[in-house]
Amino acid sequence: MNNLIADSESSIRLAIFLGMFLLLAVAEVWFPRRKPAYSKPKRWLSNLTISALNTLVVRISFPIAGVAAAVLAEDRQWGLLNQLPVAPWLNILIFLLLFDLAIYWQHRLFHVVPWLWRFHRMHHTDVDYDLTTGSRFHPFSILISAAIKIALVIVLGASTAAILIAEVVLNVTAMFNHSNLKLPQSMDHKLRKILVTPDMHRIHHSTDNIEHNANFGFNFSWWDRIFGSYIDQPKLAHDTMDIGITGFQDRKSIDIFPLLIQPFKKATP
Numbered sequence: 001m002n003n004l005i006a007d008s009e010s011s012i013r014l015a016i017f018l019g020m021f022l023l024l025a026v027a028e029v030w031f032p033r034r035k036p037a038y039s040k041p042k043r044w045l046s047n048l049t050i051s052a053l054n055t056l057v058v059r060i061s062f063p064i065a066g067v068a069a070a071v072l073a074e075d076r077q078w079g080l081l082n083q084l085p086v087a088p089w090l091n092i093l094i095f096l097l098l099f100d101l102a103i104y105w106q107h108r109l110f111h112v113v114p115w116l117w118r119f120h121r122m123h124h125t126d127v128d129y130d131l132t133t134g135s136r137f138h139p140f141s142i143l144i145s146a147a148i149k150i151a152l153v154i155v156l157g158a159s160t161a162a163i164l165i166a167e168v169v170l171n172v173t174a175m176f177n178h179s180n181l182k183l184p185q186s187m188d189h190k191l192r193k194i195l196v197t198p199d200m201h202r203i204h205h206s207t208d209n210i211e212h213n214a215n216f217g218f219n220f221s222w223w224d225r226i227f228g229s230y231i232d233q234p235k236l237a238h239d240t241m242d243i244g245i246t247g248f249q250d251r252k253s254i255d256i257f258p259l260l261i262q263p264f265k266k267a268t269p
Ligand SMILES: [Zn+2]
Pocket: 107, 111, 120, 124, 204
């Protein structure tokens, strides 16, 4: 079973990614939250090329992916959950919660440590906000995330099913909560009790310093409430608030090569 999951991991993830991508891309056209300010084909080309580049970089740098790390941990009986008589479903549930909590704190760390912020900043300098923003991360920050994820799998003793589900959920929710989707207010309100919605995460992409240092959660919305980083609504309206980072709002925040070297550049006034 473990080997079966390990062998088909890439195909499962790709199929779910493409399915969700198509669904949200159509939904964004039908129910847009904001009018895009910049050329969508140009942004999408850059954001999706970076996403493909990230997949490649992680595959080359970490021959042992999350699922393979879980197989290894289970074979050698490493990690907390492999030492306890935990039912398979509970292994998945505990890992999903702790994985999401770790991502929340990793995200906060990326905002406070200056050199980490320079790499994470590339995610924030997207001048518009849609589902492709969810896969626009600098390759170096993706490598750090991959190393943390593998360490977490081994230390916690996550099962192969647990890490596969956690990664798929993260992929899908990242696309969803970055989408330019206008949800009915009552639906946003109900969903937000458990999940991070597009309106909640968009606040994190505001040019306002206080707002972009809030709403760090990726899947579950409660971490921000528990740790005091939650903002319910932006100061300006969702469809008029400014998105991005001041000083990075020109073409250099769209084209691929300038984006890759952006961590080494200063904001232009
Ligand atoms: Zn951030």
